[in-house]
Amino acid sequence: MKVVGELKFWLNAYQEVKAATDEVQLAFDFAKEGVVSEEELDNNYQHALTLIEELELKNMLRQEEDKLGAVLKVNAGAGGTESQDWASMLLRMYQRWCEGKNYKTTITNWQDGDDAGIKTATLQVEGDLAYGFLKSENGVHRLVRVSPFNAQGKRMTSFASVFVVPLVDDSIEVEVNPANLSWDTFRSSGAGGQNVNKVETGVRLRYLYTDPDTGQEEEIVIENTESRSQMGNRENALRLLRSQLYDKELEKRRAAQAAIEAGKKKIEWGSQIRSYVFDDRRVKDHRTNHQTSDVSGVMDGDLDAFIKAYLMEFGGE
Numbered sequence: 001m002k003v004v005g006e007l008k009f010w011l012n013a014y015q016e017v018k019a020a021t022d023e024v025q026l027a028f029d030f031a032k033e034g035v036v037s038e039e040e041l042d043n044n045y046q047h048a049l050t051l052i053e054e055l056e057l058k059n060m061l062r063q064e065e066d067k068l069g070a071v072l073k074v075n076a077g078a079g080g081t082e083s084q085d086w087a088s089m090l091l092r093m094y095q096r097w098c099e100g101k102n103y104k105t106t107i108t109n110w111q112d113g114d115d116a117g118i119k120t121a122t123l124q125v126e127g128d129l130a131y132g133f134l135k136s137e138n139g140v141h142r143l144v145r146v147s148p149f150n151a152q153g154k155r156m157t158s159f160a161s162v163f164v165v166p167l168v169d170d171s172i173e174v175e176v177n178p179a180n181l182s183w184d185t186f187r188s189s190g191a192g193g194q195n196v197n198k199v200e201t202g203v204r205l206r207y208l209y210t211d212p213d214t215g216q217e218e219e220i221v222i223e224n225t226e227s228r229s230q231m232g233n234r235e236n237a238l239r240l241l242r243s244q245l246y247d248k249e250l251e252k253r254r255a256a257q258a259a260i261e262a263g264k265k266k267i268e269w270g271s272q273i274r275s276y277v278f279d280d281r282r283v284k285d286h287r288t289n290h291q292t293s294d295v296s297g298v299m300d301g302d303l304d305a306f307i308k309a310y311l312m313e314f315g316g317e
Contacts, residue, residue: 123302
């Protein structure tokens, strides 16, 4: 039903976009005849464009982990009070963004700064596509402002890092393909019991596992002599097989998380993904070159334009 639901979404969205573009064509033809005004034509065009862009953005969020919640960690960089205050401002910015999306947030770790702000904090975000959107925030964020902590009123530069990983749930499904299973039986060895060395109660399970990502094949062999009945040993062997397959899936997710962590940059000059320059009223993303002069809006959680610009450029990767 979940797969059917996702397919229905794409079919319905396509039909909606097609109907909107057909309306634009119709309005264009009528506008040439003077039946429809240019303003109505422009409105139809803008509506179709919005639908297409929304669908393109959704198309950039089709990775399995994109649907999950997120764990967002903010760390203050070097610079004492100034960077710790900046880290707390960033955390508030993400909390406000989450509020706007109706995401549930929980602070799972918090370390106060020495005089103000925070040294580090971890925010757990639960909601559909939370990780898909927030993965664009991974990296170093740079602040330039006249410092309220500096008596001379000097312009200061501060850094803080944001680290985002998927909030892995317990939805890992373990599928055992019966066609790849084979069984051997053998006589259990050991002390006691009238069946020992007389009845083949021991089982050997062989399972041909194919990695869905690399296509590499591996034979998993599990022997079980735990129970005195062959049926009991078969059930135990299958349970152990499922545990191994579950662990393989967890290993993949841990590897994906490690790859994200390895991509973190040092919290210093030249490594920032975005700069927030308060006195020049400018926020600029250095990966997409998207920028805005609405600094207060951004600090209040208006990040959608930055997230969209990032996903449209890099989401396909």
